[in-house]
Amino acid sequence: MPAPDRKAQRTSNSYFDPLTIQPPPNETEEEKAARLEVQKEAIRVSRTIDAGLAESKRALERKKHAVKILLLGQSESGKSSISGCNSHRNTSKRELFVWKTVIQLNLISSIKKILTVLQDEWESAGEAQSPTTPDSASPDAKPSTPLTSDHRRLSLSLSPLLVFETSISQIMDGTTGGYMVTVRPGDGCKHKLASSGRPPSTTLEAQSPEDDDDGAGANASNDPSHVAQVLAECKNEIIALWEDRVVRRVLEAHGVYLQEESGFFLDDTSRIAALDYVPSDRDIMRAQIRTIGVEEHRFVTESGFRAGTEFYITEVCGNSNRRSTWVPYFDDVQAIIFLAPLTFWQTLEKDNQKVNSVQDSLELWREIAGNPLFAKAALILVFNKKDLLQAHINAGVMVKDYVPSFGIRSNDVVSVTKYFRDKFCAYHRKFSPEPRPFIFYETEAIDTKSTAIILGEVQKQTN
Numbered sequence: 001m002p003a004p005d006r007k008a009q010r011t012s013n014s015y016f017d018p019l020t021i022q023p024p025p026n027e028t029e030e031e032k033a034a035r036l037e038v039q040k041e042a043i044r045v046s047r048t049i050d051a052g053l054a055e056s057k058r059a060l061e062r063k064k065h066a067v068k069i070l071l072l073g074q075s076e077s078g079k080s081s082i083s084g085c086n087s088h089r090n091t092s093k094r095e096l097f098v099w100k101t102v103i104q105l106n107l108i109s110s111i112k113k114i115l116t117v118l119q120d121e122w123e124s125a126g127e128a129q130s131p132t133t134p135d136s137a138s139p140d141a142k143p144s145t146p147l148t149s150d151h152r153r154l155s156l157s158l159s160p161l162l163v164f165e166t167s168i169s170q171i172m173d174g175t176t177g178g179y180m181v182t183v184r185p186g187d188g189c190k191h192k193l194a195s196s197g198r199p200p201s202t203t204l205e206a207q208s209p210e211d212d213d214d215g216a217g218a219n220a221s222n223d224p225s226h227v228a229q230v231l232a233e234c235k236n237e238i239i240a241l242w243e244d245r246v247v248r249r250v251l252e253a254h255g256v257y258l259q260e261e262s263g264f265f266l267d268d269t270s271r272i273a274a275l276d277y278v279p280s281d282r283d284i285m286r287a288q289i290r291t292i293g294v295e296e297h298r299f300v301t302e303s304g305f306r307a308g309t310e311f312y313i314t315e316v317c318g319n320s321n322r323r324s325t326w327v328p329y330f331d332d333v334q335a336i337i338f339l340a341p342l343t344f345w346q347t348l349e350k351d352n353q354k355v356n357s358v359q360d361s362l363e364l365w366r367e368i369a370g371n372p373l374f375a376k377a378a379l380i381l382v383f384n385k386k387d388l389l390q391a392h393i394n395a396g397v398m399v400k401d402y403v404p405s406f407g408i409r410s411n412d413v414v415s416v417t418k419y420f421r422d423k424f425c426a427y428h429r430k431f432s433p434e435p436r437p438f439i440f441y442e443t444e445a446i447d448t449k450s451t452a453i454i455l456g457e458v459q460k461q462t463n
């Protein structure tokens with residue numbers, strides 16, 4: 001059979017189309033069967049593409065009528081938690097192995113913070129370089145730190161944990177439609193721990209090909225089974241360190257309140273550092289994992305006055321909030337849920353400067369409220385992490401020590417909330433391109449009831 005003139009067809013159609021192959025005059029049975037096989041496959045591929053296009057078109061059409069919500073707020077403000085985006089955490093039992101590693105790395109992260117504080121304490125006591133320990137020093141010398149040689153030994157015994165990279169991210173995986181959990185050694189996402197969009201793997205990929213190039217020995221140590229093994233070996237020392245009263249006092253003196261931090265698991269060390277540890281739903285909900293890029297979640301309400309309404313919630317990762325380039329892609333959102341935790345005791349590093357966490361939220365709020373592309377969107381402000389605010393106020397942490405303008409107001413949750421709410425409200429009034437209601441909530445995003453209440457509000461506002 002003479003070969004079809006593919007060159008000619010390519011010139012006229014720019015590609016080779018098997019459906020247009022004409023049978024040659026003297027085609028044998030074998031050649032005919034081969035030609036029909038090629039055509040059959042081409043038809044199958046063509047139908048798959050058509051079906052895909054039709055589905056995309058239907059999805060686009062549906063989306064036109066859906067309620068579109070944008071979820072904004074600084075990093076760790078609770079966007080993933082409140083959007084219910086964490087629900088995949090709860091349902092994906094098959095990924096417990098991955099979550100085990102994430103949670104164990106969260107625990108190691110807390111231990112690293114303690115070790116850093118102890119090191120700072122020793123350094124500021126002027127003995128970091130010296131092998132002399134306070135209790136072996138001359139009896140007349142007054143120790144400038146309450147830490148002893150036992151603390152130093154404990155701290156040294158935990159140094160094997162320092163090699164683990166504990167900054168964990170969650171990114172959408174375009175190939176599987178699921179999530180990938182990665183740890184970030186330095187400047188790039190290299191360490192893939194898992195993907196939840198495909199069947200569970202019993203052995204996780206701990207290294208990406210890139211790691212081979214840079215020979216990063218420390219990266220290889222994030223192998224999940226290695227993490228679990230080292231953690232189990234250090235379990236007793238971790239418990240001893242965390243339960244030590246002097247260490248607690250030093251942490252407090254350095255303004256470090258680990259108990260209230262995200263991804264805090266030190267109280268559960270004996271359980272989490274055990275080799276046979278299996279994460280509970282609550283552990284998974286509390287796990288700290290950063291979203292990278294933009295994530296979209298679709299859901300349909302089952303009950304309520306607009307049952308059957310389709311919602312699209314898009315979370316823009318905390319770090320990209322400053323990049324105004326993404327704004328035009330969301331000019332059709334009907335509502336913006338803005339999460340601002342009142343963690344006034346925290347500072348963030350920004351452009352090499354320390355910024356108060358609430359001040360940072362306020363700045364971002366001003367940008368969003370004042371953006372003309374969002375002028376028609378309902379703006380819903382959510383003061384998240386109410387539980388942490390309460391805990392800090394109860395512990396006697398004074399707002400005026402962190403936010404001097406708070407002045408001599410009463411240091412209770414109601415006054416503090418009102419003070420910050422008034423500030424957000426003033427920005428909203430001043431910068432909104434056109435008048436719109438100021439809608440405000442206080443929540444704990446880790447409490448799923450809060451999410452339902454806020455989404456109910458969105459339904460009302462977008463009716």
Ligand SMILES: Nc1nc2c(ncn2[C@@H]2O[C@H](COP(=O)(O)OP(=O)(O)OP(=O)(O)O)[C@@H](O)[C@H]2O)c(=O)[nH]1
Nearest residue numbers: 076077078079080081262286290291318385444445
């Ligand atoms: N105590 C407490 N923790 C919370 C609350 N809401 C969220 N968290 C925790 O805060 C951490 C960060 O929450 P995420 O939902 O991942 O925050 P995010 O805004 O999506 O963060 P990025 O993806 O990094 O931008 C997680 O460990 C949550 O469990 C809350 O109301 N109270």
Ligand SMILES: [Mg+2]
Nearest residue numbers: 079080290291
């Ligand atoms: Mg997130």
